[in-house]
Amino acid sequence: MAPPKRLLIVDDNEDILSTFYEFFNSLGYEVKTAVDGFAALKVLRDKPDYFDCLITDLVMPNISGVGLIAIVKKEYPDLKIIAMTGYGDQPGALASEAEADLVLFKPIDLFKIEAKVSELIGQNDE
Amino acid sequence: MSTPLIGVSNSILKIKELINHVANTCLNVLITGETGVGKEVVAHNLYAESPRAQNSFVKINCAALPETLLESELYGYEKGAFTGAHKKRHGKFLTADQGVLFLDEIGDMPLTLQSKMLHVLQSGEFSPLGSDQDFKTDVWVIAATNQNLEERIQNKSFREDLYYRLNIIKIDIPPLRKRKEDIPALIEYYFRLYRSEYPTGHGIKPDADTLAKLTAYHWPGNVRQLQNCIKKQMVLNDWGKILEELPEDPEAAPRVSRENDTQNSDALFPNEANSERMKIISEFVDLSTSSEKLFEDISLKKIKKLASDKVEKEVITFVLDKVGWNRSRAAKILKVSYKTLLYKMSEFDVHPPMK
Ligand SMILES: Nc1ncnc2c1ncn2[C@@H]1O[C@H](COP(=O)(O)OP(=O)(O)OP(=O)(O)O)[C@@H](O)[C@H]1O
Ligand SMILES: [Mg+2]
Numbered sequence: 001m002a003p004p005k006r007l008l009i010v011d012d013n014e015d016i017l018s019t020f021y022e023f024f025n026s027l028g029y030e031v032k033t034a035v036d037g038f039a040a041l042k043v044l045r046d047k048p049d050y051f052d053c054l055i056t057d058l059v060m061p062n063i064s065g066v067g068l069i070a071i072v073k074k075e076y077p078d079l080k081i082i083a084m085t086g087y088g089d090q091p092g093a094l095a096s097e098a099e100a101d102l103v104l105f106k107p108i109d110l111f112k113i114e115a116k117v118s119e120l121i122g123q124n125d126e
Numbered sequence: 127m128s129t130p131l132i133g134v135s136n137s138i139l140k141i142k143e144l145i146n147h148v149a150n151t152c153l154n155v156l157i158t159g160e161t162g163v164g165k166e167v168v169a170h171n172l173y174a175e176s177p178r179a180q181n182s183f184v185k186i187n188c189a190a191l192p193e194t195l196l197e198s199e200l201y202g203y204e205k206g207a208f209t210g211a212h213k214k215r216h217g218k219f220l221t222a223d224q225g226v227l228f229l230d231e232i233g234d235m236p237l238t239l240q241s242k243m244l245h246v247l248q249s250g251e252f253s254p255l256g257s258d259q260d261f262k263t264d265v266w267v268i269a270a271t272n273q274n275l276e277e278r279i280q281n282k283s284f285r286e287d288l289y290y291r292l293n294i295i296k297i298d299i300p301p302l303r304k305r306k307e308d309i310p311a312l313i314e315y316y317f318r319l320y321r322s323e324y325p326t327g328h329g330i331k332p333d334a335d336t337l338a339k340l341t342a343y344h345w346p347g348n349v350r351q352l353q354n355c356i357k358k359q360m361v362l363n364d365w366g367k368i369l370e371e372l373p374e375d376p377e378a379a380p381r382v383s384r385e386n387d388t389q390n391s392d393a394l395f396p397n398e399a400n401s402e403r404m405k406i407i408s409e410f411v412d413l414s415t416s417s418e419k420l421f422e423d424i425s426l427k428k429i430k431k432l433a434s435d436k437v438e439k440e441v442i443t444f445v446l447d448k449v450g451w452n453r454s455r456a457a458k459i460l461k462v463s464y465k466t467l468l469y470k471m472s473e474f475d476v477h478p479p480m481k
């Protein structure tokens with residue numbers, strides 16, 4: 001059997017974080033979470049090449065999602081990135097500029113984001 | 127050389143760690159915090175730890191200049207661009223190329239210049255006043271403000287799009303009153319610095335009681351105000367007077383009258399316990415070094431020795447004094463051999479008082 005796909009989910013809202021965690025976990029993903037960009041960066045630097053996909057909020061303290069995406073794109077170019085934002089167009093536009101693979105607007109349909117995740121990671125496998 | 131970021135509080139340690147992780151990214155940084163908290167120190171530390179440290183660090187204060195002057199300072203101008211432009215002048219965006227441009231007090235930048243700034247940050251290009259040529263520039267933008275930019279966005283005096291573009295990495299420095307553990311460390315560091323700078327100054331360091339008062343004070347002017355107190359002490363050598371002259375905390379009075387309020391006293395005690403702790407630690411550990419060095423320096427074994435030496439010395443002196451410096455009597459009282467006492471006296475440099 002193929003190993004489970006690994007996700008890193010980043011959001012400063014604990015409710016969103018636990019909802020995402022439960023959902024992806026129940027579908028057989030291995031999920032790790034981080035509460036802001038700095039925490040996420042430390043997880044990534046600790047385990048480079050471990051994750052298949054990063055799902056990140058954009059407006060967060062210390063390192064924003066946009067900053068995280070820019071750093072990840074440079075240091076871990078193979079990691080797929082989905083950005084989500086609840087703050088209107090601005091951060092979303094910056095996330096696209098930082099080359100997120102996908103930008104979604106909150107509120108987010110969990111089944112839809114799961115479909116996108118498996119699509120992105122699937123491409124990665126080929 | 128840049129000022130080291132002194133401090134042992136969790137907030138300062140976290141900021142140091144963040145600097146360490148992002149200094150090589152050259153992503154725009156926004157530094158916020160009250161006046162005198164160290165925004166410029168943080169900006170300079172980012173620069174010093176970055177691959178751009180060999181290039182220039184160019185600072186511009188967006189609050190200090192009138193709009194047109196600020197614009198020509200930032201972008202430069204061609205000869206004849208306006209009356210008085212007798213010859214061409216480079217702007218800071220050009221002089222900072224390959225280096226850091228530190229936009230201080232960005233919250234005070236006029237709206238029209240904010241649009242132009244946004245454009246430059248988006249495109250990496252700008253043109254000097256009176257020129258139709260575009261210049262490419264590669265600057266690392268670090269901005270700072272003591273204003274609440276979210277509020278300024280609400281009342282439309284700061285552009286939201288510029289805010290998000292600057293706010294890629296955000297470093298918020300809490301006021302000194304929210305990280306009191308840093309106060310003894312800062313005092314130690316600046317005492318040492320000013321001693322070497324004012325060789326004629328002879329102010330003595332604060333004693334435990336004064337240190338407690340300095341630590342409890344609310345420091346509305348933050349580190350800068352603390353520095354000024356220490357400079358004053360170098361000259362006056364009168365802590366009593368310096369403490370007396372500190373402006374009072376307007377919120378202190380109501381806090382005292384609500385002393386029975388459990389929530390309040392709860393918040394008060396850990397702080398006091400903390401400053402008491404830092405006071406004790408500062409006797410044995412040099413808190414004024416960087417955190418990495420500090421952690422290297424701290425070793426229980428070493429501190430145990432320093433602490434017990436200090437107490438032993440006092441006890442030995444006390445007993446000798448009581449018995450008129452009769453060393454064999456003192457050794458009996460202390461329950462050590464005569465030889466041990468002599469050895470300890472010489473180790474701790476204990477001498478009978480001059481007659
Ligand atoms: N953590 C620190 N360690 C050592 N020195 C500090 C620290 N924080 C501040 N200082 C010193 O305090 C003074 C004020 O700091 P700084 O100029 O960086 O404050 P600022 O936040 O930029 O203030 P303002 O908003 O008034 O411009 C400087 O002399 C600086 O060197
Ligand atoms: Mg400043």
